[in-house]
Amino acid sequence: MTDAVIRLEKITRHYRMGSEVVQALRGVSLSILRNEYTAIMGPSGSGKSTLMNVIGCLDTPDGGAYWLNGQEVSRMTDDALARVRNREIGFVFQTFNLLPRASALQNVELPLVYAGMPGRERRQRAESALARVGLGDRMTHRPNEMSGGQRQRVAIARALVNSPSILLADEPTGNLDSTTSEEIMRVFADLHAQGQTVIMVTHEPDIAAHAARVITLRDGMVATDVLQQSAA
Amino acid sequence: MALSTIWAQKLKSFFSLIGVLIGVTFLIAVVSIVQGMNVYMEDQFANKLVGLNTFQLLRRPSIQTGDVSSEVRREWARRPLLTHADADYLSERIRTPVQFSRQCDGPVSLTRDGKVARDINFIAAEASYFGIKNYEIANGRAFTPQEVRAGVPVLVIGDLVAEKLFEGLDPVGRDVQIGGIPYRIIGVVAQQGTLFGISLDKFAVAPFTAPGRRLVCATNTIEEFNVQAANVAVMQQAMGEVETLLRARRGLRPTDPNNFHLQTAEGALEGWRKISAVLFAALPGLVAISLVVGGIVIMNIMLMAVSERTREIGVRKALGARRGDILAQFVVESATLSTVGAIFGIGLGIALAFTVRSLTPFPAAIAPWSIGVAVFLGVAVGMTAGIYPANRASRLDPIEALRAE
Numbered sequence: 202m203t204d205a206v207i208r209l210e211k212i213t214r215h216y217r218m219g220s221e222v223v224q225a226l227r228g229v230s231l232s233i234l235r236n237e238y239t240a241i242m243g244p245s246g247s248g249k250s251t252l253m254n255v256i257g258c259l260d261t262p263d264g265g266a267y268w269l270n271g272q273e274v275s276r277m278t279d280d281a282l283a284r285v286r287n288r289e290i291g292f293v294f295q296t297f298n299l300l301p302r303a304s305a306l307q308n309v310e311l312p313l314v315y316a317g318m319p320g321r322e323r324r325q326r327a328e329s330a331l332a333r334v335g336l337g338d339r340m341t342h343r344p345n346e347m348s349g350g351q352r353q354r355v356a357i358a359r360a361l362v363n364s365p366s367i368l369l370a371d372e373p374t375g376n377l378d379s380t381t382s383e384e385i386m387r388v389f390a391d392l393h394a395q396g397q398t399v400i401m402v403t404h405e406p407d408i409a410a411h412a413a414r415v416i417t418l419r420d421g422m423v424a425t426d427v428l429q430q431s432a433a
Numbered sequence: 434m435a436l437s438t439i440w441a442q443k444l445k446s447f448f449s450l451i452g453v454l455i456g457v458t459f460l461i462a463v464v465s466i467v468q469g470m471n472v473y474m475e476d477q478f479a480n481k482l483v484g485l486n487t488f489q490l491l492r493r494p495s496i497q498t499g500d501v502s503s504e505v506r507r508e509w510a511r512r513p514l515l516t517h518a519d520a521d522y523l524s525e526r527i528r529t530p531v532q533f534s535r536q537c538d539g540p541v542s543l544t545r546d547g548k549v550a551r552d553i554n555f556i557a558a559e560a561s562y563f564g565i566k567n568y569e570i571a572n573g574r575a576f577t578p579q580e581v582r583a584g585v586p587v588l589v590i591g592d593l594v595a596e597k598l599f600e601g602l603d604p605v606g607r608d609v610q611i612g613g614i615p616y617r618i619i620g621v622v623a624q625q626g627t628l629f630g631i632s633l634d635k636f637a638v639a640p641f642t643a644p645g646r647r648l649v650c651a652t653n654t655i656e657e658f659n660v661q662a663a664n665v666a667v668m669q670q671a672m673g674e675v676e677t678l679l680r681a682r683r684g685l686r687p688t689d690p691n692n693f694h695l696q697t698a699e700g701a702l703e704g705w706r707k708i709s710a711v712l713f714a715a716l717p718g719l720v721a722i723s724l725v726v727g728g729i730v731i732m733n734i735m736l737m738a739v740s741e742r743t744r745e746i747g748v749r750k751a752l753g754a755r756r757g758d759i760l761a762q763f764v765v766e767s768a769t770l771s772t773v774g775a776i777f778g779i780g781l782g783i784a785l786a787f788t789v790r791s792l793t794p795f796p797a798a799i800a801p802w803s804i805g806v807a808v809f810l811g812v813a814v815g816m817t818a819g820i821y822p823a824n825r826a827s828r829l830d831p832i833e834a835l836r837a838e
Contacts, residue, residue, distance in 0.1 A: 259751060259831045280755045287753020298748040298835070315753040359752070 291360025450774030452727020461782025469797030573620030747834025767819025775811025
């Protein structure tokens with residue numbers, strides 16, 4: 202229990218869509234250990250996006266409890282959640298979501314800016330994060346001067362720069378061709394090998410196959426939770 | 434970051450800046466031009482026409498501001514003329530330490546060797562006149578009280594007269610004729626420049642006792658009596674004294690109004706002060722209107738920016754930006770935008786002021802406080818206009834914002 206980075210207990214979340222109430226999560230309980238490589242799968246409408254938002258502290262559950270790295274985060278204020286996102290979670294998005302007018306380095310520095318880190322240290326940390334994803338020679342390039350794979354690696358560097366407890370990736374290869382997808386999966390595997398906890402939301406089975414553990418959601422509940430032998 | 438965003442949308446930024454730009458341009462230009470006119474009116478107009486710490490005793494005002502009714506004009510015409518006897522009476526009795534000079538003047542022609550200088554203001558005065566007028570003698574000398582007593586026909590001429598009649602030659606020691614009477618030139622006054630485009634160097638000063646005075650004054654009368662004091666307080670005292678003395682001499686009862694006029698630079702400036710006060714009173718209103726318009730435009734631009742950059746806001750929030758961080762970002766952007774507008778406005782205002790300065794005689798000078806106010810207004814308008822859009826941005830739900838396209 203002490204080594205669980207994430208512990209969810211009976212998480213519920215519903216939305217109001219017009220007059221209809223959608224039960225997105227109907228009591229999800231699960232734990233993810235430090236340095237686990239987990240994929241969350243499920244068809245659309247299964248609640249995986251909502252679960253990702255809750256895990257990423259972008260959303261708060263209506264019921265249940267969520268401990269992230271020992272902290273109860275399910276009842277926090279917006280600003281406290283912002284702090285948790287900044288320190289504990291590294292986001293990787295399907296569409297990269299880099300700031301178009303900022304250089305790779307500036308993009309990677311952004312979380313450190315919000316952490317209040319002084320400029321020089323920020324720069325060093327951002328440079329080493331970019332070097333870690335193999336982009337040491339692309340620091341001053343802007344996103345539109347880079348390929349999709351390079352952009353996603355900048356996004357990964359940005360996610361890692363604050364040494365978060367979890368790397369949370371939402372369809373990280375959804376906008377990439379299969380060769381580039383493999384390249385990004387190798388980056389994830391390397392990070393996992395270096396001790397990083399990785400959680401990846403995907404609907405592609407061959408991407409999920411890279412993870413050591415696959416959790417499948419169906420109708421807002423955990424359907425299956427499988428440890429895979431074949432993974433890295 | 435804020436500047437690069439502005440730069441990335443140059444055209445849109447430019448239009449959004451116009452309101453603030455116009456407001457600030459107006460502020461800087463009007464303040465500097467009106468202040469320049471003030472300086473001009475006080476230094477040049479009043480002091481050159483009347484003199485510093487000087488008042489003039491006249492039959493009626495010679496500098497008029499505003500309309501004068503025909504009734505007032507008729508009253509002026511009924512007033513007694515000032516005489517040499519009046520001047521003697523005042524000179525003997527005035528106890529306040531002052532310089533004074535009686536004066537008559539009028540246009541004459543100066544001739545020399547067939548050359549004619551027309552429409553020269555011929556001034557018959559006392560030796561103290563040069564001190565009162567603050568005339569510097571550039572060449573030769575002024576006439577002395579002895580020469581005034583003796584009625585010697587000597588002449589001190591203005592710069593333009595010297596140029597017209599002598600061009601290149603030294604006029605000192607040479608003779609000119611005024612109405613057939615020969616005068617010897619003994620001095621030339623340093624150049625005085627122009628006032629509203631009219632030269633102040635077209636004059637010739639002679640002792641009031643010299644034979645030519647009948648050209649400009651009727652027998653025994655004078656046009657004005659100039660009195661100069663060391664400072665304003667002494668001048669006020671001397672004015673009071675002159676008023677009392679002349680009223681007594683003319684036997685006016687306490688209820689009678691003065692049948693003479695005491696004219697000061699202050700008085701002459703009164704009309705101008707009114708105009709300047711109206712301009713300054715209207716200025717805040719005009720500046721406020723354009724700044725309010727500018728603020729509204731900036732607010733709309735910022736609202737557009739917020740909706741265009743919703744996803745960016747979502748990303749920033751996901752990366753740990755708190756509500757205050759987003760708020761600050763957009764307020765700073767808005768303030769930067771507006772301040773850039775203000776800076777361009779300051780530049781344009783200064784350019785306008787200098788244009789006026791080079792095209793008119795007004796020494797339009799940039800008031801440092803107006804630049805300070807302009808920068809402050811730029812920042813304040815931007816911040817105020819930015820608060821509402823920034824607040825909207827800061828309240829965006831990160832999940833929704835990330836989904837935006």
